[in-house]
Amino acid sequence: KNQVEQSPQSLIILEGKNCTLQCNYTVSPFSNLRWYKQDTGRGPVSLTIMTFSENTKSNGRYTATLDADTKQSSLHITASQLSDSASYICVVSGGATNKLIFGTGTLLAVQP
Amino acid sequence: DTGVSQDPRHKITKRGQNVTFRCDPISEHNRLYWYRQTLGQGPEFLTYFQNEAQLEKSRLLSDRFSAERPKGSFSTLEIQRTEQGDSAMYLCASSPRVFGYQETQYFGPGTRLLVL
Numbered sequence A: 001k002n003q004v005e006q007s008p009q010s011l012i013i014l015e016g017k018n019c020t021l022q023c024n025y026t027v028s029p030f031s032n033l034r035w036y037k038q039d040t041g042r043g044p045v046s047l048t049i050m051t052f053s054e055n056t057k058s059n060g061r062y063t064a065t066l067d068a069d070t071k072q073s074s075l076h077i078t079a080s081q082l083s084d085s086a087s088y089i090c091v092v093s094g095g096a097t098n099k100l101i102f103g104t105g106t107l108l109a110v111q112p
Numbered sequence B: 001d002t003g004v005s006q007d008p009r010h011k012i013t014k015r016g017q018n019v020t021f022r023c024d025p026i027s028e029h030n031r032l033y034w035y036r037q038t039l040g041q042g043p044e045f046l047t048y049f050q051n052e053a054q055l056e057k058s059r060l061l062s063d064r065f066s067a068e069r070p071k072g073s074f075s076t077l078e079i080q081r082t083e084q085g086d087s088a089m090y091l092c093a094s095s096p097r098v099f100g101y102q103e104t105q106y107f108g109p110g111t112r113l114l115v116l
Helices: none
Strands: A004-007 A010-014 A019-025 A030-038 A045-051 A056-059 A062-067 A072-077 A086-094 A099-102 A106-111 B005-007 B010-013 B019-024 B031-037 B044-050 B053-057 B065-068 B075-079 B088-095 B111-115
Touching: A004 A086, A010 A019, A019 A030, A019 A086, A019 A106, A030 A062, A030 A072, A045 A056, A045 A062, A045 A072, A072 A086, A099 B044, B005 B088, B010 B019, B019 B088, B019 B111, B031 B075, B044 B065, B075 B088
Parallel strands: A010 A106, B010 B111
Antiparallel strands: A004 A019, A019 A072, A030 A045, A030 A086, A056 A062, A062 A072, A086 A099, A086 A106, B005 B019, B019 B075, B031 B044, B031 B088, B044 B053, B065 B075, B088 B111
């Protein structure tokens, strides 16, 4: 079954600290992997997108990594800010219909 | 604002009533998607259009749900005889048609539905 699992489910960090969010997937065939940021009550906003040939991609303080062999991805946030408080959703495109398969997200709270 | 817009942003209705949501995609995006998101979960695919053609429907889309995109621009999602289990955020996304596998979907702000 095509699935995307994320950990941790929630995370609280202090402003200025770094953190890493994890994503494991079992989608086959694999097309690409994206990380979205979703503020409370808003639609998701794309942060990064990677194909199987890309190992890392950065977007400002966000850096995503992909290991297509182990089917794992991580999103590293550097020097966190209060505005980083949101849900971060890992989304894998693939399977027989190349559909987007969403993880349940990691809820990040950055405290002052 | 040239992003995806959705209307209304919030809707409270009584069980058994019909509701209709509207989505205006980014201009010239020919793909349009509807998702449903419940609290603490990621979005679940409902249906998608390429231009005016509805190409795929999820099994989540019961016969009480219908979606249209009559002119290939805006889309509507109607829920008939609403049930409390329909309470969720309904998200719309659009994307341009690109070749390859790096299509990015741009999401609207969502319509939050509460069925009492």
